[in-house]
Amino acid sequence: SGFTAITTAIGPVLGGWLIEHASWRWAFFINVPLGAAVIAISLWRIPESRGGAARRIDWLGALTATIGLGGLVTGFIESASLGWHNLLVLGSLAVGLIELAVFFLIESKQKSPMLPLALFSSSAFxxxxxxxxxxxxxxxxxxFLFPLNLIQVQGYSATSAGAAALPFILLMFVLSRWSGGLVSHYGPRLPLIIGPLIAAAGFALIALPSVGSSYWKTFFPALSVLGLGMAVTVAPLTTVVMNSVGQDRVGVASGINNAVARVAGVLAIAVLGVVMVAAFSSRLNQQIEKTSLPGNALHEIHTNEIKLAGMSIPAGLDPSTNASxxxxxxxxxxxxxxxxxxACAVLSVSSAxxxxxxxxxxxS
Incomplete structure (x- = not known):
C-alpha cells in the first residue's frame, strides 16, 4: 500500500509537468516503457503459480462485462451533451444493462468464472x-474534478495542480504501516468505520473553499484530513478482503476488490459527472439571465456548458463583460x-x- 501511494504521488506531478512543458500525449506515452518494464520484471523475478486444477480463461465473461460497463459509461457520459432522450444514450444504457445481466448469468453457470459469485456468500467479503x-x-x-477546480478556477498550472494532492498521498504512505497494526489491536470493523467517516469530513472541508482561496489555509488541511481517513481505511480493508476467503482464493478476492475500486471510479465519473454538469448549468443559467448578453453569446455559452469553467469566452465582448x-x-x-x-461525503458515510x-x- 505504501509503495502504491508513493508512485501515485509521483504520477500526477510528472504528468502535470509533461503536459505543461511537453505535450498531453506524453502523459499517455510514458506508460508504454513503464508497462514494458513491469512485464520484463514480472517474467524475470516473479515465480509462476497455478491452482490445483487446470482452468480456462473466462473469455465470454470478460467480453460481456466489458460491453456492459462500456455501454453504461458511454450512456451516462453522452447524456450530458446529447440529452436523455437521444437514441445513442438510450441504446448504450440498454445494451449496458442487458450485457451486465447476461454477465452475471454466465458467471453463475461458468465452471471457471472470472467473478466467482460464491465468494459473496461471505458477509465480510x-x-x-x-x-x-x-x-x-x-x-x-x-x-477527476479537483484538478479542474485548481486549473480552471483557481488558476494553478498543470504541474502545481498535480503536486497539490501530495499531502493526501504522503499521509497514506507514511501511515500505511501504522494503519496495518490497527487490525491486530482493534479488529477491522472499527478502523473501517472511523476511516471513511474521517474521509467524509475531508470531502466536506474540500467543499468549503471559494474562488481565490489560499491553498495552505483551505485545500491543504482538507486534503490532510482526507489522507488520514484513507490511511486508516486502506490497510484494514485489504486485510478483510484477504481474510474473508480461503487461501486458494486470495488472489481472486484481491483482483475482484481492485476491479470494484476501478469500476467504482469510472462509474462515478460517468454518473456524478452528469450531476456536476447539471449543477454547473443550473447555477450559471440563473446568474447569466441577469446579464444583458447578446443572443449569440448566450447560445455559445449554453452550447459549451459541458466544458465547465474551461469554456472559451464568446468573442466580441468588451473586457469588463469578459471578466464578469x-x-x-x-x-x-x-x-x-x-x-x-x-455527495462524496455521503458516499463515504455509506461506506462506513x-x-x-x-x-x-x-x-488477527
Whole structure:
C-alpha cells in the first residue's frame, strides 16, 4: 500500500509537468516503457503459480462485462451533451444493462468464472466490496474534478495542480504501516468505520473553499484530513478482503476488490459527472439571465456548458463583460463542485455504514 501511494504521488506531478512543458500525449506515452518494464520484471523475478486444477480463461465473461460497463459509461457520459432522450444514450444504457445481466448469468453457470459469485456468500467479503464501491466512487470523481477546480478556477498550472494532492498521498504512505497494526489491536470493523467517516469530513472541508482561496489555509488541511481517513481505511480493508476467503482464493478476492475500486471510479465519473454538469448549468443559467448578453453569446455559452469553467469566452465582448462572465463561470463551477463533494461525503458515510453492518470485529 505504501509503495502504491508513493508512485501515485509521483504520477500526477510528472504528468502535470509533461503536459505543461511537453505535450498531453506524453502523459499517455510514458506508460508504454513503464508497462514494458513491469512485464520484463514480472517474467524475470516473479515465480509462476497455478491452482490445483487446470482452468480456462473466462473469455465470454470478460467480453460481456466489458460491453456492459462500456455501454453504461458511454450512456451516462453522452447524456450530458446529447440529452436523455437521444437514441445513442438510450441504446448504450440498454445494451449496458442487458450485457451486465447476461454477465452475471454466465458467471453463475461458468465452471471457471472470472467473478466467482460464491465468494459473496461471505458477509465480510460483501461488506468490504460495498465499502470499496462507495469510497472509491467518491475518490474517483474527486480526483477527476479537483484538478479542474485548481486549473480552471483557481488558476494553478498543470504541474502545481498535480503536486497539490501530495499531502493526501504522503499521509497514506507514511501511515500505511501504522494503519496495518490497527487490525491486530482493534479488529477491522472499527478502523473501517472511523476511516471513511474521517474521509467524509475531508470531502466536506474540500467543499468549503471559494474562488481565490489560499491553498495552505483551505485545500491543504482538507486534503490532510482526507489522507488520514484513507490511511486508516486502506490497510484494514485489504486485510478483510484477504481474510474473508480461503487461501486458494486470495488472489481472486484481491483482483475482484481492485476491479470494484476501478469500476467504482469510472462509474462515478460517468454518473456524478452528469450531476456536476447539471449543477454547473443550473447555477450559471440563473446568474447569466441577469446579464444583458447578446443572443449569440448566450447560445455559445449554453452550447459549451459541458466544458465547465474551461469554456472559451464568446468573442466580441468588451473586457469588463469578459471578466464578469469568467467570474460567473468560476462561481458556477464552485457551486457544482460543492454539490459533488457533499455527495462524496455521503458516499463515504455509506461506506462506513457497510463496515458497521456487515464486517465483524475479529482480530488477527
Amino acid at each position: 460483501r461488506g468490504a466490496n460495498l465499502l470499496t464501491l462507495f469510497l472509491y466512487a467518491a475518490l474517483g470523481i474527486f480526483f 462572465i469568467k467570474t460567473l463561470l468560476s462561481q458556477a463551477f464552485v457551486y457544482g463542485f460543492r454539490v459533488i463533494m457533499f 455504514a457497510m463496515a458497521w453492518l456487515m464486517i465483524g470485529d475479529n482480530r
